[in-house]
Amino acid sequence: MPLQKLAVEIENLWFKYPETKNWTLKNIDLKIKEGELIALVGENGAGKTTLIKHLIGLLKPQKGTVKIYGKNTRNHTVAELARIIGIIFQNPDHQLFSETVEKEIEFTLKNFGYTKQQIKSIVQKVLKEFNLDKQADKSPLELSQGERKRLTIAFTVAYNPQIIVLDEPTIGQDYKSKQQIAQIVKQLNKKGKTVIIVTHDIKFALQHIPETIVMSKGKIIARGPTWKVLTEDKIVKQAKLTKPLIVRIYERIKDKIGGEKQLNYNRIEQQILEAINNAY
Amino acid sequence: MYDIVIKELWFKYEGEKEWTLKNINLKVRKGEKVLITGPSGCGKTTLCRCIIGLIPHFYRGEYKGEVLLFNGNIKVSQTEVSKIAQHVGMVFQDPESQLIMTTVEREIAFGLENLALPPSEIRRRVEEVLLELGISNLRSKHPYQLSGGEQQKVALASILAMKPKILILDEPTANLDPKSTQDLLQIVSKVAKQNNITIVIVEHKIEDIFYHVDRIVVLNEGRIEMDVARTEAYKHVSKLEEIGVEVPIQIKVASILAKKGYIKLARKVLEDEKVLLEVVENAFTKISSRNRKLVV
Numbered sequence: 415m416p417l418q419k420l421a422v423e424i425e426n427l428w429f430k431y432p433e434t435k436n437w438t439l440k441n442i443d444l445k446i447k448e449g450e451l452i453a454l455v456g457e458n459g460a461g462k463t464t465l466i467k468h469l470i471g472l473l474k475p476q477k478g479t480v481k482i483y484g485k486n487t488r489n490h491t492v493a494e495l496a497r498i499i500g501i502i503f504q505n506p507d508h509q510l511f512s513e514t515v516e517k518e519i520e521f522t523l524k525n526f527g528y529t530k531q532q533i534k535s536i537v538q539k540v541l542k543e544f545n546l547d548k549q550a551d552k553s554p555l556e557l558s559q560g561e562r563k564r565l566t567i568a569f570t571v572a573y574n575p576q577i578i579v580l581d582e583p584t585i586g587q588d589y590k591s592k593q594q595i596a597q598i599v600k601q602l603n604k605k606g607k608t609v610i611i612v613t614h615d616i617k618f619a620l621q622h623i624p625e626t627i628v629m630s631k632g633k634i635i636a637r638g639p640t641w642k643v644l645t646e647d648k649i650v651k652q653a654k655l656t657k658p659l660i661v662r663i664y665e666r667i668k669d670k671i672g673g674e675k676q677l678n679y680n681r682i683e684q685q686i687l688e689a690i691n692n693a694y
Numbered sequence: 695m696y697d698i699v700i701k702e703l704w705f706k707y708e709g710e711k712e713w714t715l716k717n718i719n720l721k722v723r724k725g726e727k728v729l730i731t732g733p734s735g736c737g738k739t740t741l742c743r744c745i746i747g748l749i750p751h752f753y754r755g756e757y758k759g760e761v762l763l764f765n766g767n768i769k770v771s772q773t774e775v776s777k778i779a780q781h782v783g784m785v786f787q788d789p790e791s792q793l794i795m796t797t798v799e800r801e802i803a804f805g806l807e808n809l810a811l812p813p814s815e816i817r818r819r820v821e822e823v824l825l826e827l828g829i830s831n832l833r834s835k836h837p838y839q840l841s842g843g844e845q846q847k848v849a850l851a852s853i854l855a856m857k858p859k860i861l862i863l864d865e866p867t868a869n870l871d872p873k874s875t876q877d878l879l880q881i882v883s884k885v886a887k888q889n890n891i892t893i894v895i896v897e898h899k900i901e902d903i904f905y906h907v908d909r910i911v912v913l914n915e916g917r918i919e920m921d922v923a924r925t926e927a928y929k930h931v932s933k934l935e936e937i938g939v940e941v942p943i944q945i946k947v948a949s950i951l952a953k954k955g956y957i958k959l960a961r962k963v964l965e966d967e968k969v970l971l972e973v974v975e976n977a978f979t980k981i982s983s984r985n986r987k988l989v990v
Binding site (some may be wrong): 459 | 843978
């Protein structure tokens, strides 16, 4: 097996904001391999956003090190790191300011030094890929919330960073947009991108993200297959998470459902519905 | 007794070509809890604005039809918003936009001062609502020192202190973590029941809120496409799928039961989560005992 590169390597990271008494991040050790698709969950204030700000160098560790593809974030500017890692923030409106959808994507590419010709072809490709080609000449402000979210993902993907971080991508999104976001995320991952999803949406993580990291009070308290991690009582309680309905149902029937190793939301839902269909 | 009656309501924002609301007819009984859901851009927030009077008083546009509150005693289009706000409260998605004062206590008192209540009554109500929502410990904090969940509780507290008869919540849990979401929904249910408040709540997370509401209204492209009692939702799986709204597991289970002729059981599954859990458990027990017999 070829040796997988480390996309993210964090060792003994401690961080405290100047105005607070407590450490926001405490002794974080984290390795994420190239090509992983991983969710980062935890209650409000657990330190998730502080952690991802370290990945792109917006914050620098007070103790310990953060390396992105071997580059120590202390020794590199945000602009340099942004070539490798793209962050899509929660509120798309904070990231949109061009006159048209097309110009929004062009703008990012110009910043990264692409030639005119390259820009033209990338923009066309990305518009199509994200189903925004019909909106190319519209103002980003005319787009629906779901479309605006897709646009912020589109212009981040356009400049081809190796690692993509989405901060709460499902907030305010309706069901269809959530499905679309899940599709986009999976496609990016298939192309070999490392994708990190910061989310409160436990159901979304269970449905679509194979692996999960749980944070609580500045520490990483668990990491593993999403279904396993997010159904464990101790972790759920400590991180102030809740169990979605499907998990509560599963707990009533887990002795009877048969010993499948790879637990998965959609598979369990299907088994429940089949059981109802057969038994009644 | 109808707290809200909407008759043939149409609304188009100034400068828009399309009507955002198209011929909305809706009646909500006193004390009823109604979920309004539907794809983004379907008109949910616009409908809330029409109930509280922000439309037509603050947002300009073309307005047809009428919205009547409290058995027709208030005609929204002809009543000042400040007067409507004495009886109708609204909590928004983003609590920060609603919090303006320097401490939680003052925040809650602010709305009451605007109602020109005597200071002793203001103090009494602030204490009452702090206790009711379990946030007495936050009273001296600045709203910006609070977590998202706490901020949303404070926004809710400041509305509840005004003792609204109708409470409108526009995606109140969008920014909250799962635990805070459950806490908030439980508080709303409890307070609504105690004071017989009529609730209109806009949410995408149907599964989470399902057992907290009596009725489900689905909007699509400005029209009401579905308006059913919670326990009748089993009839509408294909409609929900067609509109592109999530079909939660309890409705899927109830729909299968109903198709097999177990209508009463289907309704009970939608009435009570405990029944849902029992029904699923029984199904697996039946199947495993059947399988055992086959083996023997």
